[in-house]
Amino acid sequence: MSAITSRPGGRVRGRQSRRANKPDPVVAGVRWLDERLGVAKGGRTLLDKIFPDHWSFLLGEIALYSFVVLIATGIFLSLYFIPSAKELIYSGPYVPLRGARVSAAFESTVNLSFSVRSGLVIRQMHHWAADVFVGAIAVHMCRIFFTGAFRKPRELNWMIGITLLILALTNGFIGYSLPDDLVSGTGLRIMFSIVLSIPIVGSYLATFLFGGNFPGDGTIIPRLFIIHVLVVPLIILGLLGAHLGLLVRQKHTQFPGHGRTEKNVVGSPMYPTFIAKTTGFMFVTTGVLWALGGLAQINPIWQFGQYEPYKISYAVQPDWYMGWLDGALRIMPPISWTLWGHTIPFVILFPAVLFPGICFNLFYVWPFVEAKVTGDRAEHNLLDRPRDKPRRTAIGVASLAFFFTLFAASSTDVLANFFKISLNEVVWFYRFAVFIIPAAAGIFAYYLCLEMSGVPGIGRRKRAVVITRSAQGEYESVSTEPRPGDGEAELAPIPVPGRVDLNGDPEPVEAASSGVRRIPRR
Amino acid sequence: MTDHTDVTSGTDVVSGNGAPGGVPLAKFDDPHLQPYAKNARRAEMLIAALLLLGLAGFCAYGGLYWVGGQTQWEGVFGGVGFFAFGFGLSAWGKYLLPQGPFVEERHSLASTETEVEAMASAIEDRGKMVFYRRGFLGTILGAGAGVMGIVLAFPLLRSLGPPPRKTFDTTDWRAGSYLVDLDGNRIHKADLEVGGSLTVFPEGFAGSSASQTMLIRPGPTDVDIVTLPGRETWGPRGYLAYSKLCTHAGCPVGLYEEALQKLLCPCHQSLFNILTGANPVFGPAPRPLPQLPLMIDSAGFLVAQAGYDQPVGPGFWERS
Numbered sequence: 018m019s020a021i022t023s024r025p026g027g028r029v030r031g032r033q034s035r036r037a038n039k040p041d042p043v044v045a046g047v048r049w050l051d052e053r054l055g056v057a058k059g060g061r062t063l064l065d066k067i068f069p070d071h072w073s074f075l076l077g078e079i080a081l082y083s084f085v086v087l088i089a090t091g092i093f094l095s096l097y098f099i100p101s102a103k104e105l106i107y108s109g110p111y112v113p114l115r116g117a118r119v120s121a122a123f124e125s126t127v128n129l130s131f132s133v134r135s136g137l138v139i140r141q142m143h144h145w146a147a148d149v150f151v152g153a154i155a156v157h158m159c160r161i162f163f164t165g166a167f168r169k170p171r172e173l174n175w176m177i178g179i180t181l182l183i184l185a186l187t188n189g190f191i192g193y194s195l196p197d198d199l200v201s202g203t204g205l206r207i208m209f210s211i212v213l214s215i216p217i218v219g220s221y222l223a224t225f226l227f228g229g230n231f232p233g234d235g236t237i238i239p240r241l242f243i244i245h246v247l248v249v250p251l252i253i254l255g256l257l258g259a260h261l262g263l264l265v266r267q268k269h270t271q272f273p274g275h276g277r278t279e280k281n282v283v284g285s286p287m288y289p290t291f292i293a294k295t296t297g298f299m300f301v302t303t304g305v306l307w308a309l310g311g312l313a314q315i316n317p318i319w320q321f322g323q324y325e326p327y328k329i330s331y332a333v334q335p336d337w338y339m340g341w342l343d344g345a346l347r348i349m350p351p352i353s354w355t356l357w358g359h360t361i362p363f364v365i366l367f368p369a370v371l372f373p374g375i376c377f378n379l380f381y382v383w384p385f386v387e388a389k390v391t392g393d394r395a396e397h398n399l400l401d402r403p404r405d406k407p408r409r410t411a412i413g414v415a416s417l418a419f420f421f422t423l424f425a426a427s428s429t430d431v432l433a434n435f436f437k438i439s440l441n442e443v444v445w446f447y448r449f450a451v452f453i454i455p456a457a458a459g460i461f462a463y464y465l466c467l468e469m470s471g472v473p474g475i476g477r478r479k480r481a482v483v484i485t486r487s488a489q490g491e492y493e494s495v496s497t498e499p500r501p502g503d504g505e506a507e508l509a510p511i512p513v514p515g516r517v518d519l520n521g522d523p524e525p526v527e528a529a530s531s532g533v534r535r536i537p538r539r
Numbered sequence: 540m541t542d543h544t545d546v547t548s549g550t551d552v553v554s555g556n557g558a559p560g561g562v563p564l565a566k567f568d569d570p571h572l573q574p575y576a577k578n579a580r581r582a583e584m585l586i587a588a589l590l591l592l593g594l595a596g597f598c599a600y601g602g603l604y605w606v607g608g609q610t611q612w613e614g615v616f617g618g619v620g621f622f623a624f625g626f627g628l629s630a631w632g633k634y635l636l637p638q639g640p641f642v643e644e645r646h647s648l649a650s651t652e653t654e655v656e657a658m659a660s661a662i663e664d665r666g667k668m669v670f671y672r673r674g675f676l677g678t679i680l681g682a683g684a685g686v687m688g689i690v691l692a693f694p695l696l697r698s699l700g701p702p703p704r705k706t707f708d709t710t711d712w713r714a715g716s717y718l719v720d721l722d723g724n725r726i727h728k729a730d731l732e733v734g735g736s737l738t739v740f741p742e743g744f745a746g747s748s749a750s751q752t753m754l755i756r757p758g759p760t761d762v763d764i765v766t767l768p769g770r771e772t773w774g775p776r777g778y779l780a781y782s783k784l785c786t787h788a789g790c791p792v793g794l795y796e797e798a799l800q801k802l803l804c805p806c807h808q809s810l811f812n813i814l815t816g817a818n819p820v821f822g823p824a825p826r827p828l829p830q831l832p833l834m835i836d837s838a839g840f841l842v843a844q845a846g847y848d849q850p851v852g853p854g855f856w857e858r859s
Contacts (some may be wrong), residue, residue, distance in 0.1 A: 067643040092723045138617065170648060204789060207806065210789040210853040213707075220707060225699040230706040231748055231789065236699075242826035268645050282643045285636075294634030300593075300625025304618045311614010326748035327721075327738050327783060329793040329805050346788065346823065347807045353825035353854050362854030365788060365822050398645060411732055440808055441821050492680045515566030517572065 065513040067273040069284035073160045078295060080153035082302040083146045084257065090143040091246065097129035097136065098122070100242030102197065102235030111319050117325040119197075122238050126196040127319050142310030142460050147189045149306065151338040154182050162383075162413050165401035166270045169394060173382040174263045179380045184256070186338055188249040191241045193206045193336055194317060200316070200427040202324025203333050205345075206231060214365035232326050273399045276510045282398075332431050337424070344426030345372055348447045407466035415459030422451045543701060546775040571641065576634035583635065589627030589742035598618025620649065707855055710750040710782075712831060712846035718780070726841045727729065728776055733758030738783060749851060751783040752831055754790060755813060756843070757800055767816040768831060773832040778841065780831035781817045784852035785809055787824040802828070818840065 051057040068074070101121040106115045109124065110131050119127075129136040157180060161167050167175035188402055190208075196202045209231045212223040224239070227233030268282050277283045285291055309315075345368035352363040377462070387409065388394055403410040425432075426447040431438040481497045565572060576582035592717045600616035603609060670677045718726045718739040726739060736755045744750050756777050757764065765775030773779075781802065790806035795813075801820070804813040809824030811817040817828035829851050832844035850858050 063602065065641075065643065067641055070638075128598060129680055134604060137610045138613045206786045206790060213789075213853055213855045216856050218856075220703040220857055223855075224701055224703045225696055228700040230703075233700070240699075267648065276640065276642065280645050282645055283640045285638050286641055290632050290638065293636055294629045295632075297625040297629030297632060300621045300628065302625075303623030304625055305619065307621055308618025310616050311611055311618060320581075325746065327746070327751040327791050327793075329791040331794070331805050332803060336799065342769065343807075349823050351787075351809075351819060351823050351825040355859065358859040359856050360854040360858040361856070362825065364825050365853060396647065417770070430805070440810075444808070444822070450830040508570055510640040511565075511571055512640075512643070513641045514569070514572075516564045517569075518564060518566045520567070 047254040047349075057410050061515065063173040063265075064286070064288040064292075065515075066265065067269070067282040067513070068287065069269050069277075069282060069286045071163075071272060074269075075298065076153055076160050077158040078298055079302055080150055080157055081257070082299040083150035083153055083306070085252070085299065086146040086303055086306050087143060087150060088250070090146065091250075093139050094143055095246055097125060097133055098195070098242075099125040100195065100239045101315070102238050111184065114319055114322070117323060120238070122195060122197040123318065123323050126198075130319070138307070138310045140310075141313070141315050142306050144193070144315045145309040145313070146337060147185075148193055148315075148338070149302075151182075151185045151189055154185055155338075158182060159413070163401075163403040163410060164270070164272075165397060165406060165409065167384045168385075168397040169264075169388065170267055170396055171270075173266070174260060175384055176381055177260050177263070181253060181256050181260065181379060184249055184253050188245055188253070189243045189336060189338060191249070194241055195238060195245060196316075196318045197238060197324050198316075198318035199321040199324050199328055199330055200210055200318075202232070202326070203329065204335055204339075205237065205324075206326065211365055211369040214362040215370060216359070216361055218364070220404055223449065252324065268398070270398055270400050273404075279396070279398045281510075283510045311538045332428075334427060334431075340424040341367055341420050342373060342423075342424035342425040344429075344447070345369070347429055348423075348426050348444055348451065350448070404466045404469040407463045407470070410466050411459040411463035414462035418458035419455040422447065422454045426451065462469075549726075574635045575638045579635060582630070586627045586630050586635070589623045589630060593620050593622075593624025596623060599668050609748075644814040650838060665803045703857070706749075706855070707852070708850045710847055710851055711741045711744040711747055712843050713741070714748055714843065714845045716843040716846075718742075718752075718833075718841040718843065719745055721745055728778070728835050728839045728841060731756040731778070733760060733777060734797040738791075738793075739780065739841075749784065751791060752780050753783045753802065753828075754778065754794055755802075757797070757813060764814070766814060770816070770830060770832070772834065772844070774831060775833055775835050778833055779813055780833050780843075781811070781813065781828040782829075782831070782847060782851040785824055786819070786826040786828060786853060787822070789853045792828060830831065 038436050047057060047060075080349055099121045103121045104118055105121060105124060107117045107119045107124055107127070109115075109128055114127065130140055131137065131409065161175065161178065194208075209223055209227060210228065212364045213219045215222065224230065224233075226237065228236040245438070269284070270276050271282055271284070274283075287292075322328075334340070346365070349364050352367075354361045354363060401409075403413075426444075429443045429447065430440060432438075482494050483494055483497055484494045486492050527532045560722045592687055596616050596619040600613060600620055603612055603616055604850070609758065680784050683690065686859065691728060719742045720726065720737060723742070723745045725742065726737070731754065736753060739752050739754045740747055741750050757779060758777040763772060764777060764779055765771050766779065767776060781792075783793070785792050785804040785806065787804065787807055787809050790804050792802045792804045792809070794803040794805055795801075796803060800812065802813055802817060803809070804811075804822070804824065807823050809817060809822030810820050811824070812820050816830060819827065829847040829849050829856050831847060834842050834844045836842050
């Protein structure tokens with residue numbers, strides 16, 4: 018305040034009169050910025066941006082806020098982690114490891130877990146956030162797919178989203194490869210073999226990356242580190258900006274409903290409603306990840322021990338999002354060709370290189386394939402109900418079933434052990450199941466959609482009916498209050514008011530006294 | 540409850556959203572600005588409780604940190620703090636702040652046909668202008684850019700590591716290499732019981748990834764095990780040695796199942812029959828594990844007769 022009151026010509030006066038004399042500071046601030054950046058018109062539009070209310074729109078936000086947590090916790094971890102394969106003797110506080118030959122990467126990871134206050138919580142939070150990040154992206158992608166949100170004009174954002182999924186998978190794998198423990202080293206060993214399997218260039222790529230035959234000359238960990246903390250996150254950040262930028266430019270999709278058309282967006286405004294809700298949701302996501310980080314142990318590398326190329330453990334599984342590839346590797350029949358003095362290890366090349374390549378490329382082209390098949394090239398801003406598009410829904414369900422079956426196949430050894438059955442039978446089961454289960458699931462989904470689309474009023478919330486019995490024994494049924502989604506008459510949507518006359522009564526007496534909502538919503 | 544259909548009461552929209560000439564004005568009692576909560580007072584109390592719980596969680600975390608920290612309680616306090624604080628803020632947004640419904644018009648992003656053609660012809664015509672009668676320059680430019688790309692790939696890729704040369708074809712095993720354990724101790728013929736197994740390396744290369752070998756003693760101790768024709772002397776005194784690198788994805792084939800006389804790879808469950816040359820009997824491994832020919836020297840120590848007769852580990856392009 019002193020800066021204001023000591024301005025030349027200004028006089029220190031009573032609070033009330035000074036306020037009346039001064040221009041509104043918010044107006045002054047906006048004007049200052051506007052005269053330099055021209056923000057007033059666009060800024061107002063941004064504040065008024067409408068966010069449709071639907072729970073499924075939260076899925077992408079979970080991914081976004083997991084990424085925020087990943088960045089924050091990742092910066093913390095990078096202050097302590099030493100990306101080096103340099104060998105040393107462990108002498109830290111964890112007694113069972115004392116005297117063990119470990120790498121600097123392994124030791125620093127153990128140290129930041131045990132010797133840095135809150136380090137273990139934050140490290141486990143980082144790992145959980147990565148798992149949740151990929152999961153939220155996958156579920157968000159399902160939402161986009163099943164509701165047809167990828168259709169024109171949003172094909173580009175769909176493709177950016179697929180790229181983000183690939184980058185998230187990649188960086189997740191690289192991330193858990195960094196601590197140089199037994200599980201991560203085993204993953205790297207398999208990754209080396211996968212690169213090696215690529216025809217013609219495979220052996221060159223593998224030795225270039227690792228600095229020689231596996232495990233290489235120790236350069237892989239610092240290399241993966243800089244990819245993990247700089248290269249991939251930068252690309253993710255850029256694409257995330259583009260993802261959200263396109264979302265603002267093209268505006269949200271919305272489900273059909275009262276007052277909602279292809280030509281508008283109905284919902285709550287960015288400021289203050291959505292900002293409050295979404296900021297709160299960011300904290301909620303953080304809170305869940307924080308609790309997981311403290312309570313749910315993940316990747317206890319001090320139990321696995323330092324990676325040595327000749328060591329291996331039973332039931333070594335990758336993080337969940339690599340499970341579908343691991344499952345594909347396990348159930349692939351042993352096919353390898355040797356022709357004209359060259360070997361093509363198809364048993365690796367197909368499930369680990371060609372197959373994911375085919376999958377992601379199919380994801381990329383899906384919007385164009387669908388437009389071609391259906392001949393629908395119109396712009397779509399209203400979302401589909403999955404039941405109304407039986408063929409798309411069936412394909413989506415079949416794909417999900419396919420990936421789930423592969424994921425389940427990544428635990429063949431654990432399943433065989435658990436059910437006390439032959440491992441061979443489990444593998445043979447999955448070799449067939451990977452085709453049968455998706456086909457069955459797709460056909461089931463198709464007919465389910467057909468059945469559902471014929472039922473009147475489906476998907477609408479039914480209004481509860483209260484039945485009362487009078488003293489004379491008469492029964493009377495009364496419909497209860499309309500609730501959102503009942504299909505009752507709603508308020509007509511209005512543009513966001515720029516100015517609100519704050520002299521009105523904020524809470525109508527009727528609503529406050531009865532405790533019953535006076536105005537039906539949506 | 541029929542008056543609620545009178546939706547415009549209390550609304551005084553001066554003009555359209557963002558339209559020139561003024562901004563929409565609403566009264567505070569406009570139904571669009573009303574809280575969603577049935578009972579705004581109660582909602583306010585609940586939100587206050589949530590925010591306070593969050594605040595308490597943060598304080599508890601801070602206090603715990605100050606006195607030394609404890610992982611699980613840090614998770615509880617921090618988790619509850621963020622969760623409750625966030626939940627309160629979200630509830631504030633959902634139950635007390637204007638829910639509308641509000642509407643925003645959506646205008647097609649597409650330009651007019653004229654504008655599209657104008658941009659296309661600007662690219663096309665000016666582009667042609669650049670190369671009009673300058674095709675030769677264009678060729679040089681293209682060639683230069685291409686070579687620049689290729690040359691830049693050299694340091695980006697080639698500097699990373701050595702070319703493979705023969706690194707995947709050979710191991711450190713030579714004729715006469717003593718078998719040693721991880722600590723470098725030679726293996727005596729009496730060291731392994733029947734049914735025992737041990738990871739061995741060529742002397743001087745303990746810990747080597749490519750040379751790691753499974754020494755197994757299926758027994759009996761007084762016969763030489765012949766796994767395949769031509770390998771009559773490879774398994775002296777009930778000993779067998781196979782490369783420990785899986786021919787599938789290169790994991791260590793570390794699990795010796797004595798009852799079945801099989802080796803199992805824990806990564807993808809390839810199963811190898813050690814009595815018949817470690818041929819894969821199940822799983823994704825496409826080739827047998829290479830066998831190391833053994834002999835026992837005069838002092839009773841195990842020695843390799845020769846190195847592996849084929850590349851060990853997973854397949855690769857240059858493998859013939």
